[in-house]
Amino acid sequence: MPRMSQVVSIAHLTDVHLGPIDGFHARYWNLKRGAGYINWVRTRRDGHRREVLDRIVADMRAHRPDHIAVTGDLANIGLPQEHAGALAWLEGLGTPDRVTVVPGNHDIYSTIGRDAGTRRWARYMTSDAEGSQYDSGDDFPFVRLAGKVALIGVNSSVPTPVLLAYGRVGTGQLDRLDDVLRRLGDAGLFRLVLIHHPPLSGLANAARGLRDAKALEAVLARAGAELVIHGHNHRNMFAWHRHASGRMAIIGAPSASQAVQHGAEPPARYNIYRIDPAARAFELTGRGLAEDNGEVVELERQTVSLSAE
Numbered sequence: 001m002p003r004m005s006q007v008v009s010i011a012h013l014t015d016v017h018l019g020p021i022d023g024f025h026a027r028y029w030n031l032k033r034g035a036g037y038i039n040w041v042r043t044r045r046d047g048h049r050r051e052v053l054d055r056i057v058a059d060m061r062a063h064r065p066d067h068i069a070v071t072g073d074l075a076n077i078g079l080p081q082e083h084a085g086a087l088a089w090l091e092g093l094g095t096p097d098r099v100t101v102v103p104g105n106h107d108i109y110s111t112i113g114r115d116a117g118t119r120r121w122a123r124y125m126t127s128d129a130e131g132s133q134y135d136s137g138d139d140f141p142f143v144r145l146a147g148k149v150a151l152i153g154v155n156s157s158v159p160t161p162v163l164l165a166y167g168r169v170g171t172g173q174l175d176r177l178d179d180v181l182r183r184l185g186d187a188g189l190f191r192l193v194l195i196h197h198p199p200l201s202g203l204a205n206a207a208r209g210l211r212d213a214k215a216l217e218a219v220l221a222r223a224g225a226e227l228v229i230h231g232h233n234h235r236n237m238f239a240w241h242r243h244a245s246g247r248m249a250i251i252g253a254p255s256a257s258q259a260v261q262h263g264a265e266p267p268a269r270y271n272i273y274r275i276d277p278a279a280r281a282f283e284l285t286g287r288g289l290a291e292d293n294g295e296v297v298e299l300e301r302q303t304v305s306l307s308a309e
């Protein structure tokens, strides 16, 4: 890639689903959490392993990314102790100026009373000094700048009834996102959107997908973006989406903590983006476990141009 000095490297980790689940007190009990806890014990607890995540993080560190993006599902059933544990993990990952997070449906899971919930992570999910000139003053979307790359944090997570994992961006946030993307585009910045749920309709089923995916698709098409990264599906995903002046890449990563293949979900992986904003291009490197409980190796490398057809 040309002019390496302008290149910004961003590592993307998602769906780490940290365990164990502590602090499941009676006051947080409800059907949603009861079902979620049983599901976690039965099908998830042995799959998401801290030891695997630690190896993924060590490998990522060795690649010295400029910035780390985490797209939600740090927790499992949205308990205060899980949020506190996730904050400790984020602090171990890096300082708030180097790490950005957006919440997932397992973080904003069910009612939590007056507890601070994911607001414990506020330092990792608010605009920085440079980005705040582009945001709208609300919690989401927030904006952070890493060189000529603007990270735009969107919250797609809302409490949901039992067995459902859908998301919603909401009309207010959609309007603000439209405005923020336009302003960042006018400023010539490379727009990297972070969201937990896949942003296009058809990338997740009705029970798990964004309820307002069509509206988000329309905002992205009108206002434009260069790259959208997401989690939620625990799979490697790649889609294109057209906008007024080109196309954007929509890329989902598998869980970064999964020890073994789980149905269609592969073992742990993370992605590194080496973004050249001036060239409107990036190199995508996927690294992770090629086999159950395996070593962390390079799984994929490709150069993606947003200008070419």
Ligand SMILES: [Fe+2]
Residues within 6 Å of the ligand: 015, 017, 073, 104, 106, 232, 233, 234
């Ligand atoms: Fe997840």
Ligand SMILES: [Fe+2]
Residues within 6 Å of the ligand: 073, 104, 105, 106, 165, 196, 231, 232, 233
């Ligand atoms: Fe999720």
